[in-house]
Every structure is written in structure tokens, then in C-alpha cells.
Amino acid sequence: MNTRRLTGEAAVYTFGIVLDTLAPFLVLPILGRYLTPGQFGLADVITATAGLTYFAVGFNLDQALTRYYYDEEDAHRRRLVTTHLAIVSVSGTVFLVLGVMGLHAFRDGLQDLPAWHWALLSVPLMVMSDQAATLFRLQHQPFKQLGLLSVRAFAWVLFTFFFLVWWRAGISSIFIGRVAGAVFGLGASGYALRSLYALRGSLRFAIRALRFSLPTLPAAFASWGLVNAARYFLVIGASAEETGYYGVGVRLTYIVSTIGIGVVMAWGPFFMGIKQEPDAREIQARGLLYFIAANVVCIVPLLMFAREAVLLLMGSQYLPAIRLVGPMLAATLFSNLSLFLFVQISVSERTHWQSVSYAIGLVVMVIANVLLVPAMKGMGAAIAMLCGHLATAGTMWFAGQTVYTVPVSVTRVGILIVVLTGCLVSAPAMTTWFGTTFQGISVRALLTVLLWSACLAAVGPRDVVRFARTMVGKRT
Template identity: 25%
Template sequence: MLSQIKRLGADSLLYAFMNVGTKLIAFVMLPVYTSFLSKTQYGVVDILDRLTSMLTFLVIFGTDSALSFYYYDTKDKNKRLLYVQNVMYFRLFVVAVLFLLVVIAGPWFSEKILENPHYVDLLYVNLLTLLLDTIFVVATTVMRFEFQTKKVVLFTVLKMLLVAILSYIALKFWTPTPGALFIGRLISSVVLFIMMLRMTWNYLKFRIEWSVLKELLAYAAPLAPTSIAFWVIANSSTFFIQQFASLAEVGVFGVALRLAMMITLITSGVQMAWHPYAMSVKDKEDSPYIFSKIYIALLLLGLVGVIAIATVSPWVMRTFFTADYYEAYPYIPFLSCVTFLNFYYLIISVGLFFKKETSYITQIFTIAAVLNILLNFALVPFFINWGAVIANVATYVFAVLFIFRKSQQVYYVPVSFAKMAFLFANMMVSTVAIVYVQEKHMNMLFILGSWVYFLAMVAISRVDRDFRQQAAVENVS
């Protein structure tokens, strides 16, 4: 078991390095971009990014999980290649359909959503970028499956560096508009496509086998509504804010969301390594005990991360951003909590993937999407950004609770739900206290007190006892 955990740790460390690198690049560039763009212009960028994320969900259509399952389900290299090729061309077909829709309705859509018909050109640029990124993602996904971690890290970091450099050049020396930002992204995708063409050539050879595609889509289809539900949950708040406030408020909320991704400095490395790792150890006799340790360890790591982000958010906004964006800081820790829960549900739902009961995830997130819309509709008109924050936190708490409960029913992992809930609740108490102290300009010792309170609650929960008990069971077995 120790060797298995070491492998997860080694891959997670490399992926963590990659994600720390890419997130730091994004973090450094965000204040640079906002120095060129007004709140309203950044609101346009944020809305377009959210629309692109929806299109990405539609392109993937759950085939990432399907490819992961069937790739490991066979040892035949030719069959594995066939699965990859079918996934590749399914996704490229979806991109082609989306491009046709933009040709037909792009100008109308641009005027209604972006409040400027001339922004239709940005839709075309984004779709071309999505096309190239689709090829990039399939290629790096296969690299992950083959545990070619160093290559994944190299190409991903290089891509992010190119985006940062080329976007800055476009903003600085061409035009300080959203268009310059998106052109920089497109050129970086073109460069990476050329660099990776040799290793992706086999994946791009046209070979569709309908039985294989049906097999993939049969696994993926139950997850597709989940993707749409995810998009609704992640993005509906932005459109409610635009409707009831302004593009400028969208810009502020968008900056808070971007900075909330700092929590992924902790989680994203594990997330990339998790699915291949979990599938590779699922049949081991002691796998439930492995997962129970990971559940608790990652929960603690994420909760500490949220409190840390709450502590440093005002300093970050004062130091790196113009005064126009400072008001975003109190939203950041709570949106970080949402980001963590979006990661954590993948960890605690292993049973549903092992038992092929992924349709339950679809059901829960579909309900959660409806709940999110209702909460946004009820709260955003009165509380604007705070209403959106509350809606998102409540939605993800609901989803994680029900997914964990069902996963435990089909694949029991010996971990205490009461203890996990206790830790989460006390993290929220500490985070609210820290934000309150910052808003009221109280003595910073109260923030230290919030940290002491949370650590005391961790000590009271005695999570160390769980680890010792599990170790004893493993020694006996």
C-alpha cells in the first residue's frame, strides 16, 4: 500500500509543481490584465470565458471519464488508440457544430449578451482556440494515463507562459481591449499545436468505429447533463449579476473568482493524478483504508487553505490590483471554499465511478443547478455579489453531502462523516470571523484567534486517532 501512496504522491507533486507554476503565472498576469482593462472590459472577458467553459463541457461530453475507464479496461495498445481517436473526432465534431451555430447566430448573441455586436469576432477567436485546445487536451490526457507526467507538466507550463507573454504583448503594443487578450491565447494554441503535431499525429488519423463510439458515449452520456449542470452552477451567478447590476460588477466578481482559484495550488495536482491512481488501486484489498486516509488528509489541507486565503486576500488586493478592484477581497475565501468542494466531490465519489453509478452524480448536480438558479434569483437582486457567494456555497454543500452519502452506500470507506462535517463547519466559522475582522478594521490579533480556534477544533476532533486505528487494521491484515 505504501508504494501506491508514494506513486500518487510523486505524480501529485509533479502536477502540483505544474499547477503552482500555471496558477502563479495566472496570478501574476491577472493584475497586469486588469491594469489595461476597465471593470466593464474585464466583465466582457469574464463572460466570454464562462461561455467558453460551457462550450468546453459540451465538447468533452463526459468522454474524459469514459476514456479513462476503457483505457485501463484493456491492455491492447491498438484498442486503446482506437478509443483515443474516437474521443478525438467526437470532440472535434462538436466544435464544428458550435462554429456553425456562431456563424448563424453570432451577431445576435454578441449584441444581447456582450452588449456589443462587434464582439462577434471574439466568438470566432475563442472557437478557433477551443479547437486547438481540444487536440491539446486529448494528447495530454493520454500522457497522464501513461504516467508521462513530466511531458504533461512541460507542455502545460509552456502553454501558460506563451499565453501570458503573447497576451501582454498584444495588450501593450497593439490595443488594450479584450480582443488583444484572446488573440494572445489563440497564437499560443497555434504554437503548441505545431510543437506537439508529431506526437499527436496518430490521434488525429481519422478512424471512427461506431461500436467503440457507442460504447464510449454510453458511459459518458449520463455524465453530460452533469457537465451542463456544472456550468450552470459555476456561471449562472455571473449572468444574474449582469442582469441585476452591471458588467463592472461582473468584472469585480470575476476577479474574485479568479483569485479563488488559488486554492487549486493545493488541490489541482492531486486532481490530475487522482483518477488514474484510484482506478489502479480499486481492486486492492486495503483500498478502502487507503481512501479513508486520503479523504481526511485532503479535507484538512483544503480547509486550512481556505482560511489562509481569507487571511491574505486584503493584502493581495492592495498590493497587486488597482483600487477599483479592491472590493473583491471578502468574496475570495468563500469562493475558494466553493472551488475546493468542486474538487473534493471527485475524491469522495470514487464508489460511484467504480460501480458505474455515475448517473447519480448527474441527478444530484441537476438538482443542484436548479437550486443554484433559484438561490441566485432570490439573493442576487438584493445582495448582488454576496447573494451569488451564498448561492454557490449552499449549492456545493448540498451536492457534496448527497454524493458522499450515496458513494458510501455502494462502496464503503471507513471514515466519519460527522467528523468531516464538524471540521468543515468550524472552518466556515473561522473564515467568517476573519472577514468580519477585516471589514471592521479590528485588531489583527482577532485573526490569530480565529486560527487558534480552528486548530483547537481539529485537535478536539482527534483525526489522528483515525489514522492510528486504520494503521492497526492494516498491520493485522
């Protein structure tokens, strides 16, 4: 296990994902002042619909590419990559045509039709740029991936800002920026990507990729539903304003999900490379414990300072979103945990368990939305999201331990869950009792440090120190 290399790549990947996620955050203060909560809610509904198309086009091919890339010799890898690009291109074209036909068929019932068109166009372009980023990751070229994501993020911010502030394009500016970001990102990485593709693909690779990916497609749709279906329940059962508040809460969770995705992106290829080693199961167990601890460490300050975060990002008119932050951050923890556990399931190639897990989570979330949204509005949707992700992670854990058992310390994980639960209960009260005075902020900061210490105690200080020394210059 080359821990130093793993840690270095994970840091660069995480930085790239943070940068890519930071782009929408940079324009949030502008969106909060130029868009009302109702407009922001409509933009979220359009984004959610485009996300459904994104999963349909992507076919989870990144997972298939990661799974089989290292099984092929160097001479065949270029044809494998070309095959995956061809599948994305064909599926993207088909869904783009079908999407345009669908928009024109229902144009009378849609608000802001140009925004829907721009959102649809952004889907295949974003899938292609994400696949290019995955390819750089598999080549162990984190800085090239960072370059692609940096250009994409910069173009997104620049074009969104210009079309929103000067052109007054409204909601459409968000998706114009997304299209521009994908185009400029691919253009900037075109020269580096040229040598990684072959002139033609392989039918054998295409069949294998589809055989791996298609069983995960229901999981992709269910995963989309876990995150986005609540927006439709809110639009129908509450209001566009409540949808906007829900969207603000989701964006605060991006900070945690970004770190989780960055770690999983590095962990997946790494673990696939050592899965045959005798201590692979122990390494997976240790990685899982540290992963949960890192997520809890990120969640604690966001919970304690949710009010300040909403004021900074969106302004005072979005303050009602504060009440949704707690359950949504907890849901993000279990969402990240599901991603990490899928690496464990992928070793056995029983990818149907992902679809089963997300389907169970989606059913739980839909039932919770039906029961809670009419009475509790946005809070009901947030609690439903937590229930859905908890059911997904629980099923994924059962599946992972069934197909590839790892020796996880239940006691240590339990301590981390207790810390998270205590923070969920105490954070809203802390904001109410102590307010935004200097003394109140100091008390919340002190409590944050104490909860961090509890996380350190859960994972074991000696283990952390030993792991840190390994990262500096040793190989284990």
C-alpha cells in the first residue's frame, strides 16, 4: 500500500472536486440577490430534470471504466477508452433528440423554455467532460484532471455571472455557464486526451461495459430520486419558495459530499489494485472508519454555523433554509457512505446490489415525502431525504458484508454516530440560545473543537499518528 501516493492523489482529486463545486458557490451570492426563492426553486427543478437525463446518458460508465481499465494491457486500454466514448456519444445524441421533442410537446406547460433547452444541451457535454476527468484519474495524472476541472469551473462562473448580471438572462444563465464550462474544459484538455484514444473501439469492450453498467442504471435513477425527487413533491405539495429553501440546504451539503467523492475517486482505483493482497480486507475496514470520521468532522462546523453560512451565501431572504441543514447533512453522510461501500461490492462484481440498495432507499424516501411534506413542507422533505439515504446505506452495508466481509469496529463507528447525533440535536439550540454574538460564536467554536476531539478518540489517536507518519514518507 503506497499510502503517500494515495494521500497525494486524493488531496489533488479532492482539491479539483472542491474547485469544481466551488464554482456554483461563487455565484450563489449573486443568484441570491438576482433570483427570488421561487425562481431559485424553479432553477432547481430544471437542474433535477437535467440530472435525470445525465444519469441516463452516463450509464454509470465511469464505474465500468474504473473496474476494467487495469485488467487490460496498455495496448488495449486506448480501444477500451474509445469504446466508452462512443457509447456516451451515441446515448447522448439519442437523449438530446428525445429531450428536444419532449420539451416542444409540453412547451405550453413549462416555465422559462429557453432554460430547459440550455439545461438539456449541457447534459452530454458534462458527461463527456466528466469521462475525460475520470480518464486522467485512471492514468494517475491528477494535475491534468485538476486543469480540466479548473477551466470548467472558471468558465462556468464567468459566463453565469455575465449572462445573469449584464444580459439579464435569468435562470438560463446558470445553464449557459454549464455549457460553456464543459466546452472550454474539453477544449483545454484536448491535446492531452488525444494520445489516450484509439482510432476505433471494440465490440467486446462495449458488450462488457453495458453488461456491467446496465444493472447499475436503476441505481443511478434511484440515486437521482433520493436527492431530487423531493423538489417535485415540494413544488406540488408546498410551493416554489420551499423548493428554493430546500435547494439552499442541498448546496450546503455539497461541501461534505465533495470531500467524500474526492476520497472515493482515489480509493476506488487504489483498492482495485490491491484487492488480491492478504490484508486488503483490513485496509478497507480502516479506510471505512477514517472515511466516516472525516465526514463527521466536516459536518460538525457546518451544523454549528449554518446561519452564518446561509447569510454569507444567499442573503437574509433565504434564512428559512437553516432549519433544513441538520437532517440534510446527516443524509449526506449516509450518501457518501453508500459510495464508499460500493467499492467493496465492486470487488465481487455483484453490482446489482447497488440497484437494490438505492431502490429500497428511494421507496422509503417517497413514502416519507408523501407522509411528511404536506404537513412539514421543507423539513418533511429533508427528513425524508435522511430516511432514504439511511435505508440505502444500511442495505449497502448488509450487501457488502455478505459478498466481501471486512472487520469493522462497531464500537468505534457507534461513537462517531453518537457524536453526529449529539451535534444534530444541539446545534439548532446553540444558535437560538447564544445567537450571533461574540460569546455565542465562541461557545459554538469550543463545542466544535470538543466534538472533533471525540472523533479523534473514536478512530484512535495512535492510529492517526501512525497513519500520518506513513503519509510523510513510509510505505506499508
